[in-house]
Every structure is written in structure tokens, then in C-alpha cells.
Amino acid sequence: MPADRGQAAGRPTISEVAAEAGVGRATAARTLGGYGYVSPELRERVLAAAQKLGYRANALARSMSTGVSHTLGVILADIGNPFFAGVLRGISDTSRARGFDTIVLSTYEELDEEVAATNVLIDKRVDGVIIASAAIGRAEVAHIKAAMSRGIPIVLVDRAVAALDLDTVVIDNRDAAREAVEVLIAAGHRRIGFVWGPSAPETPTTRRGLLSEKSRNLWTDGERLRGYLDALDDARIPFDPELVMTGPKTEERATEEVGRMLALPDHVTAVFCTETDAVLGALRAVRAAGLAYPRDISLIGFDDSAWAAVMDPPLTMIEQPVHRLGAKAAEVLLDILHGNEPEHEIHTLRSRLVARSSVAPPSA
Amino acid sequence: MPADRGQAAGRPTISEVAAEAGVGRATAARTLGGYGYVSPELRERVLAAAQKLGYRANALARSMSTGVSHTLGVILADIGNPFFAGVLRGISDTSRARGFDTIVLSTYEELDEEVAATNVLIDKRVDGVIIASAAIGRAEVAHIKAAMSRGIPIVLVDRAVAALDLDTVVIDNRDAAREAVEVLIAAGHRRIGFVWGPSAPETPTTRRGLLSEKSRNLWTDGERLRGYLDALDDARIPFDPELVMTGPKTEERATEEVGRMLALPDHVTAVFCTETDAVLGALRAVRAAGLAYPRDISLIGFDDSAWAAVMDPPLTMIEQPVHRLGAKAAEVLLDILHGNEPEHEIHTLRSRLVARSSVAPPSA
DNA sequence: CTGTTAGCGCTTTCAA
DNA sequence: TTGAAAGCGCTAACAG
Numbered sequence: 001m002p003a004d005r006g007q008a009a010g011r012p013t014i015s016e017v018a019a020e021a022g023v024g025r026a027t028a029a030r031t032l033g034g035y036g037y038v039s040p041e042l043r044e045r046v047l048a049a050a051q052k053l054g055y056r057a058n059a060l061a062r063s064m065s066t067g068v069s070h071t072l073g074v075i076l077a078d079i080g081n082p083f084f085a086g087v088l089r090g091i092s093d094t095s096r097a098r099g100f101d102t103i104v105l106s107t108y109e110e111l112d113e114e115v116a117a118t119n120v121l122i123d124k125r126v127d128g129v130i131i132a133s134a135a136i137g138r139a140e141v142a143h144i145k146a147a148m149s150r151g152i153p154i155v156l157v158d159r160a161v162a163a164l165d166l167d168t169v170v171i172d173n174r175d176a177a178r179e180a181v182e183v184l185i186a187a188g189h190r191r192i193g194f195v196w197g198p199s200a201p202e203t204p205t206t207r208r209g210l211l212s213e214k215s216r217n218l219w220t221d222g223e224r225l226r227g228y229l230d231a232l233d234d235a236r237i238p239f240d241p242e243l244v245m246t247g248p249k250t251e252e253r254a255t256e257e258v259g260r261m262l263a264l265p266d267h268v269t270a271v272f273c274t275e276t277d278a279v280l281g282a283l284r285a286v287r288a289a290g291l292a293y294p295r296d297i298s299l300i301g302f303d304d305s306a307w308a309a310v311m312d313p314p315l316t317m318i319e320q321p322v323h324r325l326g327a328k329a330a331e332v333l334l335d336i337l338h339g340n341e342p343e344h345e346i347h348t349l350r351s352r353l354v355a356r357s358s359v360a361p362p363s364a
Numbered sequence: 365m366p367a368d369r370g371q372a373a374g375r376p377t378i379s380e381v382a383a384e385a386g387v388g389r390a391t392a393a394r395t396l397g398g399y400g401y402v403s404p405e406l407r408e409r410v411l412a413a414a415q416k417l418g419y420r421a422n423a424l425a426r427s428m429s430t431g432v433s434h435t436l437g438v439i440l441a442d443i444g445n446p447f448f449a450g451v452l453r454g455i456s457d458t459s460r461a462r463g464f465d466t467i468v469l470s471t472y473e474e475l476d477e478e479v480a481a482t483n484v485l486i487d488k489r490v491d492g493v494i495i496a497s498a499a500i501g502r503a504e505v506a507h508i509k510a511a512m513s514r515g516i517p518i519v520l521v522d523r524a525v526a527a528l529d530l531d532t533v534v535i536d537n538r539d540a541a542r543e544a545v546e547v548l549i550a551a552g553h554r555r556i557g558f559v560w561g562p563s564a565p566e567t568p569t570t571r572r573g574l575l576s577e578k579s580r581n582l583w584t585d586g587e588r589l590r591g592y593l594d595a596l597d598d599a600r601i602p603f604d605p606e607l608v609m610t611g612p613k614t615e616e617r618a619t620e621e622v623g624r625m626l627a628l629p630d631h632v633t634a635v636f637c638t639e640t641d642a643v644l645g646a647l648r649a650v651r652a653a654g655l656a657y658p659r660d661i662s663l664i665g666f667d668d669s670a671w672a673a674v675m676d677p678p679l680t681m682i683e684q685p686v687h688r689l690g691a692k693a694a695e696v697l698l699d700i701l702h703g704n705e706p707e708h709e710i711h712t713l714r715s716r717l718v719a720r721s722s723v724a725p726p727s728a
Numbered sequence: 729c730t731g732t733t734a735g736c737g738c739t740t741t742c743a744a
Numbered sequence: 745t746t747g748a749a750a751g752c753g754c755t756a757a758c759a760g
Binding site for chain 1: 421442450467488644
Binding site: 377378379389390393394397399400421422423424425426427428429430 | 752753754755756
């Protein structure tokens, strides 16, 4: 075996430090590892030797023998999405402060990727995992259950999964959506578009169909749709399937669909958007139709952004506590790692409707 | 030593698989590790045993003996910033495709954090590091040189560091800025604001002061400032320190400063912004002054966004190939890990000025 | 082609 | 208090 296998040039080991200091391996390990008793004298010598050689502990070796890697795994839909980027920042800020680093994997809502990501994290022996899962039904959670049965602490973030008894950090999407739609209703709207709805293979036209698992809603999407329906029900406004967008969840599609809703004989006078790209699409449709908000149409959307505030007029948006969402998830996970493992619960954080100027009464 | 130290419940080792299959450790290791020769027959037995026990290789142990962790370290300013989130996505997409995962650390432009992050990555024995360094002078690169001397391959992204001979992936910030300012000049502007400039302790009023190291420009900021100056020089427009923002780089400050430039007797008729938040601040200042773009003032900014396209009027912006920046950095690093290590070079990617509607001739 | 054996660098008993 | 020695799970010589 080549002498330098596994160690590049100039990476002294604890044995070398011990030799340099003229003490035993264990003594060096104790002082450098910060555990056990060591006389001040030897301690000094070891420290000096370590300093001289530029010693840095090999975290891998340490993890091997302690079984703790001080690394957390994070599985998200898309690290390039501002929402998840914010969540990740929350996670990494708080875990870093407690001495943990993070390995992040994006799934792009692909269940296969999620499974693969889970396996990677298991293999790398992360101490715990935070995951925004795309899993919906019981049939899709096998990989998570497998990880659980291996004793890996897991906390869910952004999306709850009914089939899993796990700590979960979310906002009340249903309530947030209901509140937003209520604002629209209070302003006098009755024809309110919903963008975007489920990307079902075939367009469901009933409430049941819309909410069914087959239409493959993400949990958040389903909740937001329910909130929309709640508000309609409370105001006794009949549900009209023509006012909910279906199909691929893209900005382009949202533009088309809002365009369609705007062209209906009994057209929409307001649109509620469940995501940033949906808002963008709606905005384009409004402009393409030669209309202006909030005069001709009112708008409220999910996921506030600094840009929303500088739009003219500024947009009324739902703000999620992105950083806090991640921070809380990390806190809960770290607590579990610290041995505090009470009942698993769902931690619901508060979102906030930021009222600006994209809502007005419907034009006569 | 407790029997289960380092291994949680139900994590079979290769020895257990070997035992179950009734073969030697090495044979099991060979088939599971995918190296060496194993007869089809034994191979089958091992695979079956592994399957039955739910065996997953311990990547940590593997790394210990091979000296390869299949993990890349990434050090960025702020993972919550859309630019870096995009870069990270590029990095993680391409490294993931080649079997590498990433540990990400944010520094918030704090050199201390950058040093700490570097150490963490050294300790965790990542195979290579990609870093957007805040280091400027020779005095600030010790941590990177230390990592280099330890034999860790490093590639720089987004920011070049003159004191370091490393592969570097950037865009030509100077040229991009020059091009943008030239567009403004071509439209007839001569009083062009620059937001934001260096956050020097005291406001430098000379070109030299502005560009000096003491004013602590990030490399990108310095380059963009140079590009601005280049364009001015080419058009023989005198440089006026009053038109460059100084102080903290925040949206609020940008609002103040653009407000000030707008109120000058010989006020600005166009503003060039070097960052998204600067654009946002400028937009607020314009509105606060009761003005409208591009009629009263023209605007061009760095870092295009989907929002910029739906503004009314849409904003002319400089688009950076964020994903590509990250992807290229990862490719270069992975190539080095693969043994291809030609000369270190600076890879300059193309940015693009996306002409929309925020530039018009100055109003008479 | 297979099994034995010796590490990788660290932690942790255990006896001195 | 300190050092010797075993072990974490895997890879890789080497002998058979």
C-alpha cells in the first residue's frame, strides 16, 4: 500500500504530532480532541507540536470512530428557487452556529431523485436529514421510512406528509390562501381566478377531482387550493372550474390561462396566484390584454419578494417566513440529535399578507 | 467500547454481508465495491445477502481508506442571494451528475468566516473546493494558500484574485459594465450615476481613491467601476465623484444616494446599477422623486431577473450566465480531480445585455 | 478467483 | 495521568 494513500502532502496525523511532542498517541489525541485528562505540561508540548506541523484533525476519521459526522443532509426541490434558497439559508445559519455543516441535494420534484438523494445521505452517514418531500401517498414514502428505520432523525419542512409521523415545519398554507381570497372577496370580487391548480393529466372539473391525489398536487398546492375553496364557500360563491388553471406549472402556461380567464364572457376580476412564477405569468397576461391592475383586475400572490414592493403599483403578496422555516427545522433536528425527542409535532409558522396596492374593487 | 458505537440500529456492515453469504470479507467488498474479480456465482450470493440485509456502503469508511470523499466544498457569499443560488445550482447539477455531492458554506463577505469555512472543508477532507472569495490583497489569501499547499484543488468562481494562481471562472465584469454605460451614452446621457460604489470608510473623491484597495472593493465591484470609467473616458465625459454612490451597500442607501443625485443642480439623467438591490433602491428613489423611467431617467442594472421583465416598463438588464458559471467551475474542478491539470487559466464567460425599455434619451 | 491481513486516523477502553 | 491496543467499516496488497 502506498505510504500516502488517503493523505495528500503535508497532512500530519495525530501520530506524527505525538512523535514530535514525544508523547503517546492517546495523549496527543486527548489534548487535540479536547477530551480526557492531560497534564498542563504535556498539553503544552502537544499543542506546540500540532502548531508546528500545522495539524488539522481528520473529521472523517473522527466520524468513523465516534459515529457522528456533524453534517446534516438537506433535500429540497430546487436550490435555485428563492424560496428554497431562503429556507436553506435558515438551515445553514442555525446549524452552522451549532457546529454542523450541510450537504444539499435538489430533487426538482422528481421522486426518483428524492430517493437517490436519501440514499446518498444515508451512505455519507449524515447525522440527520431535513427534507421538503414531494411524496404524497403512502406508496411514495418508502425511502423515508427506510431512513427512519435506520435510526436517522428526519424533519420535514415546507410540506407535510400525512403518511409520516415526523416533526414538520410548515406554514398554514390553507389559511394563508383563504385569507388572501377573503381580501379579494371583501373588495367585492366574485369571479376569482386560481393560478396555478393541479397539473392533472386530464383537467379535473369537479372539486373532488381537483383535490384528489391523482391530480398530483404537492401538499402546499393542495392546501392552497383548499383555502381558496374555503373562502369561496364562506362567501357562498359558487365554484367554477373554468377559473382554475390546470396544466404544467410554468409562467408561460399561467400567462395563457389567465389570458383565457380574462377573455371569458363572465371574466375574472381578480386572480389569486400560488407561486411567484404564477404571479409573473398573470402580470404578463394582464398587460397583454391591455389591462391594468388593480383597476381592471386585482392580484394577490404567494411569496413576497423585494421586487413586488417596487412594482408600480406595488403588489399585495403573501410573505412566508422563509429563513425562519429553515431555522426552525434545523433547531428541531438539532434538538433531536441532542437527545430531546418529545412527541413529533407539526410546527406551524405564521405567514403574513403584505397589503400593498394590487387589490381594488372590481371595475363596473 | 459499546458494540453499537458508530452504527445505529440496522446498519449491516460488509462483514455481516460476507458472513450471510458465506464468503470472505474481501469477496463481499469486491462485489459490493464494484472492483476486482468475483465469480458470477459468489457474486450472486453476495448480492442476495446484501439485498436481504439492506446493506448500504458506509461512504465514510470508504473515504477513509481510499482518501477520496466524493464531496466538493463550496464557499459563497450568501446562499440566499439569487445570484449565488443560481451558481450553486450549476455547481451541484454538474457535480451531482458526476457522482459528487457538495457542502456549502456562506461567508456573508466576512473574511473570518471564509477562513473558518476553508478549515471546515479541509477537515472534512473534501476532494476540492470552489470559492467566491472576498479576499483582495495578498494579505488575505493565506487560508487559500494553506489549502493549496495541502494539495486541495481549488477553483475560484465569480471573483478573480490576483494574488492566486488558480483556475478561475468569471464573466468580464469590466466589459459588461462598459457596454451598459456605453448604451446610456449612446442614448445621449452624460450625467450618469454609478450605484453602488465602494463602501469606503471615508468617501474617496478621486479616481485613484475609488479604485484603491483601501476602499475595499470586491473584485467584481472594482471591475464594474473600471468599466464605468472606461466608457466615460472613451466618450470624454469628465468623471464626477458626486455621481458615484459610496457607503453601505444596501437598498436603502441606494435610494438615498440616487435621490441625492437626482436632486443635484446638474442632476443625473441615467443611473447604472451594479447589483439587484441597487436597482431596487434606484427604482424607489425615482418614484419618490415623482419621476418616471425611462422618460425622466434611464436605468440599467446588473443581474437580470424574471421580475425585471414584467416591470412596467420592463428593465434593461445585464444577464449573467449564473448556472453556467457554477457548472463550468465544477467542470474545471472535476477535471482537475480526474488528473487533467493543464495550466491554470481564467475562464471568462459571456454575459449579455438584455435590452428592454428602461433606456431613452435624456429629457430636454 | 478468493481469503487473509494490514492499514486509513481517530477514539476509547484498560492496565500500568 | 499516560500509553498500548483494539476497533469503526472499508480497501487493497499479497499469498494461495
